[in-house]
Amino acid sequence: MISPDILDLDFPAYLERIRRFTDEELIPGEAEMVAEGAVPDRLMTRLRELGLFAITLPREWGGLGWSVEEQVRLTFEFTRASCVYRSRFSTTIGLCSQVLLDHGTEAQRQRYLRAMAAGDCVAAFALTEEAAGSDAGNVQTTAIRDGDDYVISGSKRYITNGAWADLLIVFARTDPETPGHRGTSSILVPQGTPGVSSRLPEQMNGHAEGPVAELFFDDVRVPRANLVGEHEGAGLRQALRGINHARTHVAATAVGQATRLLDEATRFATSREQFGQPLADFGAVEAMLGRSYAELEAGRALILDCARQFDGGEIPAERIAAAKLYCTEMASEIADRAVQILGGAGIVGDHPVPRMWRDVRALRIYEGASQIHERNLARYLKKGVQGASRR
Ligand SMILES: Cc1cc2nc3c(=O)[nH]c(=O)nc-3n(C[C@H](O)[C@H](O)[C@H](O)COP(=O)(O)OP(=O)(O)OC[C@H]3O[C@@H](n4cnc5c(N)ncnc54)[C@H](O)[C@@H]3O)c2cc1C
Structure with a gap:
């Protein structure tokens, strides 16, 4: 059940609560999650209490009623922690609840949506x-x-x-x-x-x-x-808005993961010395860090812009596909550079970077493999759909 105090928070206060939860509970909880081989029950309860199952549903269905842009900003925060946490509620808040919201019968919505928002019905x-x-x-x-x-x-x-x-x-x-x-x-x-x-x-x-x-x-x-x-x-046609919504969330997840990976890589590079100086002061390492930051911020801006369009009533399917493609490839690239900066510690031992490097790899496969988005975007361009080349 969602804690009653959460329902009274405005968006900036809620975002701050989720930021603190990520830093104080989710990230420190990763070691326990890895040791257990599953998200600990204690943290599943916290995900429910903090309303993370409710971020995509309107208030009338027990949700928190955040806009798509707000959902994206929240995702940037909680996916700085392992994306396995997100996977425990992503299918409920994403495709499943959205398909029922858009196309479910009244009886189906009554039966499932409030339970989904409370985290009592995982879909x-x-x-x-x-x-x-x-x-x-x-x-x-x-x-x-x-x-x-x-x-x-x-x-x-x-x-x-x-x-x-x-x-x-x-x-x-x-x-x-x-x-x-x-x-x-x-x-x-x-x-x-x-x-x-x-x-x-x-x-x-x-x-x-x-x-x-x-x-x-x-x-x-x-x-x-x-x-x-x-x-x-009407199965797949019905899911179309939900699929674009889910892709938006996956792109935001890639940004969240890349933010943490770059943070971990920068911290490591400034604390480890070789040849009498921090790794971070070698030009080659500076280039990897600087390029990663530029790519990360490009991805962040692109998916935020798509989210704003979504909120404006238009679903920019091609730009969302481009953002999903770009952000997930970008996160993988930053993960790879982070492993490189860690050297042997990127392969041996329990540093979070190699675990995240394996986790972000999957983002390029689900919600449409990168090659499917490349193919579809090329087809879109070839059809000469108005506006494609101008954007
Ligand atoms: C962690 C994870 C979670 C998932 N969760 C879900 C879920 O909840 N629900 C669900 O239904 N599915 C889920 N999936 C499945 C996911 O959607 C599929 O794996 C994905 O659609 C690719 O299908 P496939 O694995 O059969 O690969 P294939 O379709 O066999 O493709 C393999 C590769 O071939 C290439 N390829 C394929 N077709 C083309 C083409 N036309 N042009 C160019 N290249 C091509 C691409 O490189 C692609 O990666 C999940 C997958 C993973 C890994």
Whole structure:
């Protein structure tokens, strides 16, 4: 439950509270998280109390009602800590709650949105399958009508929070005759429905304390009322605003991670000496630090600008894709430089930089791999859509 005092804070005071929480609890809690191999329950409770499950929902649904720009500013702060913390609430505050907010029936919104904002209902977004990764329209899982029910069969993989979510939003083919995304729908499947099972991977290379799951649907029966929205076949189209919103958050996450990485690298470079002087005074190291700062600030400005456009009622899909592409590549590059500056300490031992270096790598793969954004942006330019070359 959200602490009552949080509800009274204006945005600057809330931002300051989250900044302090990040510095005083999340970052110091990383060692415990790594030792436990999971986010400690104590910190999960704090995430709920501080309202981090509520930042994207309007007040009428129990949320804190922050604008997209404010959500981005908050994300810059809490993702200075391990992005595994964020992964525990990202799918709930992102795609899942946004799809229900935009397209859920009144009954679905009443049942789930307030619980999501309180952190009492963790949701997972189950789209990816073996045959449907970047080619997301090629979903093979089926949801076939049988009387007043759907019967769902198939499997999903790489699903964040999939193993412990209370609610799964499952993308399934409701019309096997119609290929591509037009034949798919999103359907709510409460965890624990007979026929649903999950499996965690044996190994994670990055995000180790927040593993993704495989999900299996063995003739899972749910009522027709669990279809999101009124019509079948709208699954991926319905998610479009949510997908742009999620990409905005991923770009902001990359900025938060890069901020911390640069901070760690600078601190290390000023404290370690070689050849009788701090590493930070060698021109080659100065170049890495200076370039990293310039790229970080470019990414920060770009995603803030996209967020403002979003708040203005326009969804700048191409600029958001460009920001997601740029910021995630930038964070990876800064992580790589940080490891280089640390030398052996970037490979051996328990410094946070190498852990974050592995974590940020995944940002270039989910919410559209970099190559998919490059391809789509090139197509956008080639189509000569008005304004593309001017921006
Ligand atoms: C940590 C993590 C969390 C995730 N969470 C979720 C989740 O909650 N829900 C969910 O549904 N999914 C989730 N995913 C899955 C993620 O969305 C997919 O991994 C991603 O879409 C890529 O699909 P794929 O892994 O099958 O790679 P593939 O589609 O096989 O692509 C592999 C690589 O091939 C290249 N490639 C593919 N197609 C093209 C093309 N047309 N042009 C050029 N290059 C191309 C790219 O370099 C790409 O990285 C998660 C993944 C990770 C790693």
